[in-house]
Amino acid sequence: MTPTKRGIVLGALLAIGGVALTVAALQQPLAGQEAPRVVEAEQLKDNLFLLTGGGGNSSAFVTEGGVVVVDTKNPGWGQPLLDAIGSVTDKPVTMIINTHTHGDHVSGNVEFAENIEIVAHENTRTNMQEMRPNSSAAPSTTPPLNIFRDNGGRGMPTQTFTDRMTIGSGRDQIDLHYFGRSHTNGDAMVVFPAHRVMHIADAFPAMDMPIMDANNGGTGVGYADTLEKASAFVDGNIDTLISGHSATTTTPADLKRFIQFVRGYVSDAQAAKRDGKTVDAFADAWMPPAGFTARQARVRSNARLIFDETR
Ligand SMILES: [Zn+2]
Structure with missing residues (x-):
């Protein structure tokens, strides 16, 4: 090898080394970041999709005039949700329906087009103006994120309802x-x-202890009665329920079992209060029945509310 050739080879090796270093430097911050944000789309009916990942479940209903999306997930998950919808239809999203105020169901609103309709219950609109953390959330010293205030009011509901609202007609x-x-x-x-499908969201979190969110007007002692009314409607009208977080759909019979689970828990908490027990003593000892799960923080925060509501 002549000195000249060796020089070229060395130079090439250094160049490759330089590229390798650059790649390593680029990968360094990437390694500390969270995984890519991917929303999975599952076809439930010809024009109805369940979209999981990134917070609460969303659904997408493809109508003649455009796509209606129910719930929009955590902050930063609006675009991945739009990408997943774009993989199943060419139609634009024309409406968002928010099931309730929690940040894992509404935050993606700010990533959708500004001219679309956003529909929610009137109390949810009021709650979204404040975006209080749910009563089961861990205490935090940082002020809660108010994504709508931070975005100049973008993503807030444009239409509200009180008891009942019908949108569209026929198949849509x-x-x-x-x-x-x-x-x-x-x-x-x-x-x-x-399709005889109801997106019931977090009011029926499949076979898990619900959050009875005192900070956003939720109730413990009235919870089962409200779901009893929903169940009376479901009977004869609905075959399939979409829960707030479960990756699989549930049935009207599951809803009935869930209502009995909530009733049992609430009456156990009320009995504990009447027996003079503390919230903590009750929450430490209470166990969910077979087939159900219950996070300790929820058992405790719900019990605090039930004790307060029980005279
Ligand atoms: Zn919720």
């Missing part, structure tokens, strides 16, 4: 129902009558 009809306070004081239950 959507009915919004409010049966009373449960998870919050503004839980919209979204019905697609043509």
Whole structure:
């Protein structure tokens, strides 16, 4: 090898080394970041999709005039949700329906086009002006994120309802129902009558202890009664329920079992109060029945509310 050639080879090796260093430097911050944000789309009916990941479940209903999206996930998950919808239809999103105020269901609103309709219960609109953390959230020293205030009011509901609202007609009809306070004081239950499907969201978190969110108007002692009203409607009208976080759909029979679970828990908490027990003593000892799960923080924060509501 002549000295000249060796020089070129060395130079090339240094160049490759330089590229390798650059790649390593680029990968360094990437390694500390969270995984790519991917929303999965599952086709439930020909024009109805369940979209999971990134917070609460969303659904997308593809109507003649455009796509109606129920709930929009955590901050930063609006665009991945739009990408997932774009993978199943070419139609634009024309409407968002928010089931309730929690940040894992509404925050993506700010990433949608500014001219679309956003529909929610009137109490949810009021709650979204404040965006208080739910009563089961861990205490925090930082002020809660108010994504709508931070975005100059973008993403706030443009239409509200109180008890019932019908959108569209025929195959495209959507009915919004409010049966009373449960998870919050503004839980919209979204019905697609043509498919006999209800997006019931966090009011029925499948077989898990619900959050009875005192900070956003939720109730413990009234929870089961409200769901009893929903269940009376579900009987004969609905075959499939979309819960707020479960990756699989549930049935009207599951809803009935859930209501009995909530009733049992609430009456256990009320009995503990009447027996002079503390909230903590009750929450430490209480165990969910077989087939149900219950996070300790929820058992405790819900019990605090039930004790307060029980005279
Ligand atoms: Zn919620």
